[in-house]
Amino acid sequence: MNAKARPFLIDLHVHTTLFSFDSGLQPDDAVERAKAMGLSGICLTEHNAVWPRELARALSSRLEFPVFRGMEVSTDAGHVLVIGLDAHSSEMASVDRLRRIVESQGAAMVLAHPMREPAYPGPWSEVPSLFDGLEVMNADDSLHTRRVIGRIAADLGLVAVGGSDAHTAAAVGRCATAFDREIASEAELAAALRAGMARPVALEGQAAAKRPPR
Numbered sequence: 001m002n003a004k005a006r007p008f009l010i011d012l013h014v015h016t017t018l019f020s021f022d023s024g025l026q027p028d029d030a031v032e033r034a035k036a037m038g039l040s041g042i043c044l045t046e047h048n049a050v051w052p053r054e055l056a057r058a059l060s061s062r063l064e065f066p067v068f069r070g071m072e073v074s075t076d077a078g079h080v081l082v083i084g085l086d087a088h089s090s091e092m093a094s095v096d097r098l099r100r101i102v103e104s105q106g107a108a109m110v111l112a113h114p115m116r117e118p119a120y121p122g123p124w125s126e127v128p129s130l131f132d133g134l135e136v137m138n139a140d141d142s143l144h145t146r147r148v149i150g151r152i153a154a155d156l157g158l159v160a161v162g163g164s165d166a167h168t169a170a171a172v173g174r175c176a177t178a179f180d181r182e183i184a185s186e187a188e189l190a191a192a193l194r195a196g197m198a199r200p201v202a203l204e205g206q207a208a209a210k211r212p213p214r
Helices: 027-036 053-063 095-104 124-130 143-156 186-194
Strands: 008-014 041-047 067-075 078-083 108-111 133-138 159-163 175-179 199-202
Touching (some): 008 078, 027 041, 041 078, 067 095, 078 186, 095 108, 095 124, 108 124, 108 186, 133 143, 133 199, 143 159
Parallel strands (some): 108 133, 133 159
Antiparallel strands (some): 067 078, 175 199
């Protein structure tokens, strides 16, 4: 009998100095920390910005590590992790409009830290029509909050994901998302999230980091 394959682990929530002005994390340091944490890849989710494709490819090639592009979009329904889009636009401030854009381009969107300000305004019954999943394990949330969001995701039938919400090197990889197969592109990452083929994992520490919410 073959041993069970190791999951493909991606930190789905990382901010760097290049496009997130509240971050002190250099891109090279983010990747090197991800390697040290045993991750399989890293997703750079800058605030309302997407890395240029060639720049992300160059970083990935130079450090020989999978680098995926995403963004954390500020919307009227809270912060949203989006995978599979090439640019940010002001119309994305409307979560309804963002949903239409995501669907038209085969992307995926996950409600980030739903209970942290700016918290999701509800009602929860509308979440499945807007989002492909919930960020159940955000490393800056308490264990109690993670459990509550996990129960909500299960009740709604939504995929649960994890991310570190890193703004420093030490924060990278505290939480991540596990996939049962290798993810080779952003299109594959978005498709796996839409299909619910992911699960959250906590990789280091049990207490939330003591820094102001982003």
